[in-house]
Amino acid sequence: MAKITYIEPSGERKTIDVPPGSTVMDGAVDNNVDGIIASCGGSCSCSTCHVYVDEEWIGRTGRAHLAEQDTLEFAIDVRENSRLSCQIEVTDELDGLVVQVVDEQA
Ligand code: FES
Numbered sequence: 001m002a003k004i005t006y007i008e009p010s011g012e013r014k015t016i017d018v019p020p021g022s023t024v025m026d027g028a029v030d031n032n033v034d035g036i037i038a039s040c041g042g043s044c045s046c047s048t049c050h051v052y053v054d055e056e057w058i059g060r061t062g063r064a065h066l067a068e069q070d071t072l073e074f075a076i077d078v079r080e081n082s083r084l085s086c087q088i089e090v091t092d093e094l095d096g097l098v099v100q101v102v103d104e105q106a
Helices: 024-030 055-061 066-072
Strands: 002-007 013-018 050-053 082-084 098-101
Touching: 002 024, 013 024, 050 055, 066 082
Parallel strands: 002 098
Antiparallel strands: 002 013, 050 082, 050 098
16 A cells, blocks of 8 residues: 545645555545546546646656646646646555645646
8 A cells, every 4th residue: 555645725635545556546536535526537538637746756656648748738737747646556656645636627
């Protein structure tokens, strides 16, 4: 399990044990994290699972891949550390990851 801290749009922090092999989006949806809509179910086509990865963690999550960047064009307030949480696979290496859920999904 990897403990992932989600900072909701309200500022509330939720730390959740997420199993390896699932995605950061799965951990949010399964635990009712506010602000993650994930309307395409994780197929990288909706951008409603947009998060900002804490800069300290970007080296481990990596930045958005090309197809993800295309989908992020539909998102609001995209930043250098923007990721679609459905495209971040959870591994034990991500234990401690912190992501900020964006204030507004597209
Ligand atoms: Fe649709 Fe991530 S859930 S892009």
